[in-house]
Amino acid sequence: xxxxERHPPRGASAASTAPGRPRPDxxxxxxxxxxxxxxxPVSGDTPAGESTPLPLDDDLDDRKRLxxxxxxxxxxxxxxxxxxxxxxxxxRLEVSAATVRNxxxxxxxxxYITQPHTSAGRVPTDKGYRRFVxxxxxxxxxxxxxxxxxxxxxxxxxxxxxxxxRTSSVLSQLTRLVSLVIAPAGETARLKLVELVGLTPGSALxxxxxxxxxxxxxxxxxxxQTTEAQLERVRGVLGEHVRGRRLGDxxxxxxxxxxxxxxxxxDVLRAVADATxxxxxxxxxxxVFVGGQASLAGDASFEREHLSRLLELLEERATLARLVADATxxxxxxxxxxxxxxxxxLRSASLVAQRYRLVTAxxxxxxxxxxxxxxxxLGTVRxxxxxxxxxxxxLSS
Amino acid sequence: xxxxERHPPRGASAASTAPGRPRPDxxxxxxxxxxxxxxxPVSGDTPAGESTPLPLDDDLDDRKRLxxxxxxxxxxxxxxxxxxxxxxxxxRLEVSAATVRNxxxxxxxxxYITQPHTSAGRVPTDKGYRRFVxxxxxxxxxxxxxxxxxxxxxxxxxxxxxxxxRTSSVLSQLTRLVSLVIAPAGETARLKLVELVGLTPGSALxxxxxxxxxxxxxxxxxxxQTTEAQLERVRGVLGEHVRGRRLGDxxxxxxxxxxxxxxxxxDVLRAVADATxxxxxxxxxxxVFVGGQASLAGDASFEREHLSRLLELLEERATLARLVADATxxxxxxxxxxxxxxxxxLRSASLVAQRYRLVTAxxxxxxxxxxxxxxxxLGTVRxxxxxxxxxxxxLSS
DNA sequence: GTTGGCACCCTGGGCTCACGAGTGCCAGAC
DNA sequence: GTCTGGCACTCGTGAGCCCAGGGTGCCAAC
Numbered sequence: 001x002x003x004x005e006r007h008p009p010r011g012a013s014a015a016s017t018a019p020g021r022p023r024p025d026x027x028x029x030x031x032x033x034x035x036x037x038x039x040x041p042v043s044g045d046t047p048a049g050e051s052t053p054l055p056l057d058d059d060l061d062d063r064k065r066l067x068x069x070x071x072x073x074x075x076x077x078x079x080x081x082x083x084x085x086x087x088x089x090x091x092r093l094e095v096s097a098a099t100v101r102n103x104x105x106x107x108x109x110x111x112y113i114t115q116p117h118t119s120a121g122r123v124p125t126d127k128g129y130r131r132f133v134x135x136x137x138x139x140x141x142x143x144x145x146x147x148x149x150x151x152x153x154x155x156x157x158x159x160x161x162x163x164x165x166r167t168s169s170v171l172s173q174l175t176r177l178v179s180l181v182i183a184p185a186g187e188t189a190r191l192k193l194v195e196l197v198g199l200t201p202g203s204a205l206x207x208x209x210x211x212x213x214x215x216x217x218x219x220x221x222x223x224x225q226t227t228e229a230q231l232e233r234v235r236g237v238l239g240e241h242v243r244g245r246r247l248g249d250x251x252x253x254x255x256x257x258x259x260x261x262x263x264x265x266x267d268v269l270r271a272v273a274d275a276t277x278x279x280x281x282x283x284x285x286x287x288v289f290v291g292g293q294a295s296l297a298g299d300a301s302f303e304r305e306h307l308s309r310l311l312e313l314l315e316e317r318a319t320l321a322r323l324v325a326d327a328t329x330x331x332x333x334x335x336x337x338x339x340x341x342x343x344x345x346l347r348s349a350s351l352v353a354q355r356y357r358l359v360t361a362x363x364x365x366x367x368x369x370x371x372x373x374x375x376x377x378l379g380t381v382r383x384x385x386x387x388x389x390x391x392x393x394x395l396s397s
Numbered sequence: 398x399x400x401x402e403r404h405p406p407r408g409a410s411a412a413s414t415a416p417g418r419p420r421p422d423x424x425x426x427x428x429x430x431x432x433x434x435x436x437x438p439v440s441g442d443t444p445a446g447e448s449t450p451l452p453l454d455d456d457l458d459d460r461k462r463l464x465x466x467x468x469x470x471x472x473x474x475x476x477x478x479x480x481x482x483x484x485x486x487x488x489r490l491e492v493s494a495a496t497v498r499n500x501x502x503x504x505x506x507x508x509y510i511t512q513p514h515t516s517a518g519r520v521p522t523d524k525g526y527r528r529f530v531x532x533x534x535x536x537x538x539x540x541x542x543x544x545x546x547x548x549x550x551x552x553x554x555x556x557x558x559x560x561x562x563r564t565s566s567v568l569s570q571l572t573r574l575v576s577l578v579i580a581p582a583g584e585t586a587r588l589k590l591v592e593l594v595g596l597t598p599g600s601a602l603x604x605x606x607x608x609x610x611x612x613x614x615x616x617x618x619x620x621x622q623t624t625e626a627q628l629e630r631v632r633g634v635l636g637e638h639v640r641g642r643r644l645g646d647x648x649x650x651x652x653x654x655x656x657x658x659x660x661x662x663x664d665v666l667r668a669v670a671d672a673t674x675x676x677x678x679x680x681x682x683x684x685v686f687v688g689g690q691a692s693l694a695g696d697a698s699f700e701r702e703h704l705s706r707l708l709e710l711l712e713e714r715a716t717l718a719r720l721v722a723d724a725t726x727x728x729x730x731x732x733x734x735x736x737x738x739x740x741x742x743l744r745s746a747s748l749v750a751q752r753y754r755l756v757t758a759x760x761x762x763x764x765x766x767x768x769x770x771x772x773x774x775l776g777t778v779r780x781x782x783x784x785x786x787x788x789x790x791x792l793s794s
Numbered sequence: 795g796t797t798g799g800c801a802c803c804c805t806g807g808g809c810t811c812a813c814g815a816g817t818g819c820c821a822g823a824c
Numbered sequence: 825g826t827c828t829g830g831c832a833c834t835c836g837t838g839a840g841c842c843c844a845g846g847g848t849g850c851c852a853a854c
Binding site: 159162192193195197198199205207209211213215217218219291292293294295296297298300304305307308309310311312314315 | 556559589590592594596602604606608610612614615616688689690691692693694695697701702704705706707708709711712
Binding site: 085098 | 848849
């Protein structure tokens with residue numbers, strides 16, 4: 001029922017329905033070839049460690065898989081432990097509950113599900129969710145009208161900041177989870193304009209504009225008695241030697257010319273160099289857009305104290321940026337489930353993220369309870385990334 | 398005890414201890430002349446409406462006041478309803494609990510306190526808090542070392558954005574509440590630089606730099622086949638006619654010259670004018686810095702759903718800016734307690750805010766449960782404003 | 795391998811009960 | 825008139841108990 005809603009049988013599916021089993025028009029489909037790339041072993045450094053060996057078709061026969069899927073779907077949909085009877089109903093299995101119970105016992109032995117207490121239904125473990133996700137294919141979950149909405153919202157963005165802010169907002173609204181959008185690092189972007197604006201006798205504002213539209217400003221304390229004429233000359237020097245360089249190289253370039261500059265400009269140039277020492281090359285100041293934090297509070301999965309820590313985490317933009325960037329190693333959506341997250345506070349949360357590319361890659365994703373609807377979330381993330389991509393191309397063309 | 402901690406008997410106090418009552422070395426002091434200016438009737442538009450009539454010394458005799466103060470302090474400190482015995486202890490009253498009970502009954506009749514249920518202790522009502530705050534004088538609650546810390550943190554800020562971000566962070570850390578810092582509107586700031594940077598053949602970036610250090614950028618879609626030469630001329634026109642104007646006047650100025658400009662520049666100038674149509678004069682895009690949201694989750698006053706709505710509110714920066722700005726009509730700290738807030742979702746929350754001035758005023762404050770330690774929060778807000786003020790002066794001198 | 799049946803387990807809700815904190819009020823003392 | 829001790833009363837809370845319900849594991853039979 002609810003499952004059906006979430007996985008509308010759109011698109012061809014009855015395809016390769018594997019071994020001959022009494023399997024009716026189940027909404028849960030097999031893994032097609034565009035299956036979601038999973039977060040697993042890009043190299044050996046996946047946090048999860050022990051989980052599923054990559055060749056999926058190992059310990060679970062078809063029926064066990066169906067049972068697992070049913071349990072995950074049901075649990076995600078209703079939040080309660082699901083029992084054998086329910087599984088029979090929802091998976092439309094043509095066996096008895098007793099049989100399913102046996103399967104469930106097996107699944108529990110294998111670590112895919114667990115019971116909160118003897119004689120409650122079963123609940124998926126992180127491993128169970130992982131398996132479910134691995135077998136899932138991302139739905140095109142953003143329905144027509146919604147998709148148009150996304151297109152419209154993102155399409156009318158005026159610059160990149162705006163675009164990313166909108167993306168964050170759209171993402172959190174569609175998924176009702178916390179959205180995270182990390183702006184591209186931009187250190188390879190090229191400098192389009194360098195300006196030095198005198199604000200007061202003792203201070204000036206350094207403006208750096210990159211060809212991506214990124215604007216950086218730095219306050220600069222000028223040496224006493226710097227004259228406007230000197231500033232003008234510095235402007236000239238900067239314009240000549242620094243414009244067109246990569247953001248990542250700006251600091252070195254300025255430092256270099258400072259050393260060779262005439263004595264009376266040296267101090268000013270040094271000050272300028274200092275101001276560009278950090279925040280351009282390194283990715284410490286990634287802009288991060290966070291949206292929909294309120295959704296965390298609404299979710300019962302998180303108890304008070306945990307919630308509080310999650311919110312704190314969301315305020316540490318640097319950590320956040322690293323977190324999401326780390327999770328997105330290639331161009332496929334990635335899922336980090338519960339314990340797979342290194343970060344302590346994300347134990348009972350999951351991250352679904354994907355990279356997008358501009359000159360250099362940014363990434364985006366959503367954060368929510370482990371018990372989330374991975375199918376539709378994956379679809380949404382993917383769709384939003386595509387749309388963002390397009391809008392970005394529009395902006396920079 | 399706890400009260401003592403929160404109101405250390407620093408500074409002269411034993412002063413005008415009003416009428417002759419057996420009042421020992423209470424930590425709760427009388428209202429001195431630098432008493433906190435309250436949010437009340439700057440004009441007739443205070444949301445609260447019916448609460449305390451201004452001449453404070455009306456319905457409450459001294460002992461009732463003491464009792465009320467004790468109840469508020471105790472309740473704030475421990476979060477539980479406080480009973481007559483407790484009041485006797487904590488207020489060091491030399492009367493019996495029975496007497497206090499009579500006083501409490503009176504206070505309840507007057508609407509200052511209430512009992513959650515028959516035969517629990519009493520809890521302050523909004524009106525009770527209001528009265529308490531009205532009689533309170535702001536403590537210099539930021540202790541020495543902390544104050545230095547604030548000074549250090551704010552002092553090393555490089556520009557205004559940075560400074561305000563730090564202020565927000567400091568404020569939330571000191572109070573353990575949600576901090577809100579609203580940047581000055583800046584529409585009266587004067588334009589120091591106008592730049593038009595061509596990014597791609599079809600688009601450019603308009604940069605506006607104000608003498609406050611504020612930088613605004615706007616993406617501009619250029620008419621097809623705009624040449625660099627044209628851009629250069631537009632730059633000239635802008636530099637000549639717009640520089641030095643107030644931000645609030647920029648749009649009109651550009652629109653005006655667009656009409657008079659040579660035909661081949663008109664479209665470009667129109668585009669530029671469009672881009673400056675909003676966000677400069679109006680205060681819709683106040684920058685708002687929010688910090689310490691996690692503290693909301695930690696507080697038991699808010700139940701789940703309410704919490705969620707509060708978090709949502711915090712994401713609506715525009716509303717937030719209006720909220721805080723509205724609350725700060727003059728240069729004294731203001732307190733909005735519970736129902737005094739127009740905004741529905743703030744029913745059980747309080748706002749403590751104060752204005753600070755630059756060229757034009759910004760404001761800042763904290764948001765937390767109604768049951769907060771107004772004494773120290775007021776002190777902290779005041780101290781932070783002072784410090785911010787100083788740092789701002791440093792920055793712009 | 796599957797099934798129905800059955801004993802068993804555990805949570806959650808509802809109920810009762812005793813306790814304790816706190817009150818309101820009264821009669822008497824100052 | 826004001827304060828006080830005392831007392832009866834009121835509720836909310838927590839413990840203890842029971843029962844129903846949903847779920848399980850296992851077994852014997854198909």
